[in-house]
Amino acid sequence: MSEPSAATPGGDETTDSDAADARSDPSAHTDVRWLRLRVAWRLLVVTWRFLPLVLTYARDKRRFLLFGSGRSVTPDQQVARAQRLLDTLVALGPTFIKVGQILSTRPDVLPGPYIAVLTRLQDRVPPADWAAVQPILEAELGPVDEAFDEFDTEPISGASLGQVYTARVEGERVAVKVLRPNIRRRVEADLRVIDALTPLLVRGAEPGQAFTLENLADEFAATIREEMDYRHEARMLQTVRENFADEPKIRVPRAIDSHSSDRVITMEYVDGTKITDTETLDAKGIDREQLVVRLEEAYIEMVLEHGLFHADPHPGNLAVQDDGTIVFYDFGITGQISPGLQEEIFEFYVAIARNDIDGLIDAFVGMGALDPTADRRLMREMFELVLESFRGRDVDQYRVQQLVADFQKELYEFPLRLPQELALIVRVTTVLEGVCRTLDPEFDLIALITDYVREEGYAQQGVEQAFGQAREELEALTRALVTTGPTLERVLESADRDDLRVQTAIRDESDVFDQLAKQVVLGFTFVGSVLAALVLFLGGDRPEAGVAVGGAALSLGLVYWSLREQSGIRAKPQFTRQSLRQREQQRTEEDASGYAQAYGEVGDEDGR
Numbered sequence: 001m002s003e004p005s006a007a008t009p010g011g012d013e014t015t016d017s018d019a020a021d022a023r024s025d026p027s028a029h030t031d032v033r034w035l036r037l038r039v040a041w042r043l044l045v046v047t048w049r050f051l052p053l054v055l056t057y058a059r060d061k062r063r064f065l066l067f068g069s070g071r072s073v074t075p076d077q078q079v080a081r082a083q084r085l086l087d088t089l090v091a092l093g094p095t096f097i098k099v100g101q102i103l104s105t106r107p108d109v110l111p112g113p114y115i116a117v118l119t120r121l122q123d124r125v126p127p128a129d130w131a132a133v134q135p136i137l138e139a140e141l142g143p144v145d146e147a148f149d150e151f152d153t154e155p156i157s158g159a160s161l162g163q164v165y166t167a168r169v170e171g172e173r174v175a176v177k178v179l180r181p182n183i184r185r186r187v188e189a190d191l192r193v194i195d196a197l198t199p200l201l202v203r204g205a206e207p208g209q210a211f212t213l214e215n216l217a218d219e220f221a222a223t224i225r226e227e228m229d230y231r232h233e234a235r236m237l238q239t240v241r242e243n244f245a246d247e248p249k250i251r252v253p254r255a256i257d258s259h260s261s262d263r264v265i266t267m268e269y270v271d272g273t274k275i276t277d278t279e280t281l282d283a284k285g286i287d288r289e290q291l292v293v294r295l296e297e298a299y300i301e302m303v304l305e306h307g308l309f310h311a312d313p314h315p316g317n318l319a320v321q322d323d324g325t326i327v328f329y330d331f332g333i334t335g336q337i338s339p340g341l342q343e344e345i346f347e348f349y350v351a352i353a354r355n356d357i358d359g360l361i362d363a364f365v366g367m368g369a370l371d372p373t374a375d376r377r378l379m380r381e382m383f384e385l386v387l388e389s390f391r392g393r394d395v396d397q398y399r400v401q402q403l404v405a406d407f408q409k410e411l412y413e414f415p416l417r418l419p420q421e422l423a424l425i426v427r428v429t430t431v432l433e434g435v436c437r438t439l440d441p442e443f444d445l446i447a448l449i450t451d452y453v454r455e456e457g458y459a460q461q462g463v464e465q466a467f468g469q470a471r472e473e474l475e476a477l478t479r480a481l482v483t484t485g486p487t488l489e490r491v492l493e494s495a496d497r498d499d500l501r502v503q504t505a506i507r508d509e510s511d512v513f514d515q516l517a518k519q520v521v522l523g524f525t526f527v528g529s530v531l532a533a534l535v536l537f538l539g540g541d542r543p544e545a546g547v548a549v550g551g552a553a554l555s556l557g558l559v560y561w562s563l564r565e566q567s568g569i570r571a572k573p574q575f576t577r578q579s580l581r582q583r584e585q586q587r588t589e590e591d592a593s594g595y596a597q598a599y600g601e602v603g604d605e606d607g608r
Helices: 016-021 026-061 075-092 094-103 112-118 130-141 183-204 207-227 230-243 278-283 288-306 339-353 357-366 376-390 397-413 420-439 445-455 458-494 512-538 542-564 577-607
Strands: 162-169 172-179 264-268 308-310 318-320 326-328 334-336 504-508 569-573
Touching: 026 075, 026 183, 075 094, 075 112, 094 112, 094 183, 094 207, 130 172, 130 264, 183 207, 207 420, 230 264, 230 288, 230 308, 278 288, 278 420, 288 308, 288 326, 288 339, 288 420, 288 445, 308 420, 334 420, 339 357, 339 420, 339 445, 357 376, 512 542
Parallel strands: none
Antiparallel strands: 162 172, 172 264, 308 334, 318 326, 504 569
């Protein structure tokens, strides 16, 4: 993990390289010393808090820590331990609450019972006193009375990193989010503790999880630093707002740059009903089924078209206006999707639309989310179950329990390796599923994805896919022509086993190797002509495609004519099955004759 930076009491960050100036700057010296003391103290506190859980896990592997067999852990015991882990994370404060929230979206790190418990972890802590928040706000924007027409000092919401107030700027009602006092310094100290403990966790983890844990620590540090940078949030908010400029039913608040900084973000206040308040939505006559479709379509558009998406869609960050417009709040956590991953996700959607389970597995492997050596049979059953659930169908709970148990075991042997951007998508999908089921218990996500794929030209893609399959078959034929020689050589080499030696005497009477070389060249010419004809035909160049087809037909005719000619290869095999039997019979007769002759000679000697 890269070395985190310290923060000055005023909030401006300083790196460790600045520590060299501490002797000339007393405040910097005090800050560095505070950070070191904080890290040392937190290291003791975190170690003490986690020690019981670590000892329990160690005893699961070795009953008596240094020796003994492992212990089996029941699902009920896992749930109890997960609850202890949740309580520990809450007690350790904001940074570790965020750690728990990240872990709740990572089935490649923790077993299922832990994931289920940690999803209940709420990013809610008691609000900080206004007396502690006011100096931060005034250090960024100046005196509150001068910067704002009105300011309500009672927060309307609070989280572990910041809290939100309402105010007025030039008569407009606004929402003001302020970073919590000293939160950056506390988080940086905790990140150093996590950085120090990560190697120990990696050493004690299962082999397949070590890689994931190392990457997860780095990803977490980058994510939480972004969430504490309100200038970054303002940029993301503005970008998403511009992306939905032509969508009248999607609303993203406007950031007010004149009253924003890296520790304060001010945006227009957009009121609305909490998206899971179904009673109020029904009272206002809002169609919940259409609302779900609009929400899911917005996220599909963000992921597959914009490449930037709102990554924290819990009900507190989604609201609905009286006309059914969806309002997105809080862009502290956003995800960005590379074009390559967008294509893989679309292929994943195509596989869903075609109900192609093997295609789903291939898409997961292509996205780097699934180990290629995983048990495809088990993965196929799991994906079938997930698709049934997404279709809103009831599934056999006993089958679910058995499959989850098998899947968790498989997950540790061949773990999912979720890149950060894909992990955010998994998180978004999971949270959205809960929101959508609340609004419409009969919601069918598969049908929505199928409609989207068809609208994006899935039919045309099906035609191109047919040509693509033909092209792949021709490419396979080409590879076969190239690899036949080495393969034949390996077969001949492997025939030399024990006392059975296959020998072949080859006489080239008619320059047969030259003929073979010509046939190979003609074969390549035929394959190349067919591929060229397909490409030209799809590109609309019909005359050129016809010429290529003629070339392919001519090449094929020459290949056929050359194959009809008498081959000059003459082979006289030393051993065949028939000759082997004849030799074995002849050997037996010779042995019998020898024994008889020997027996006769012995008899003559005895007779003398």
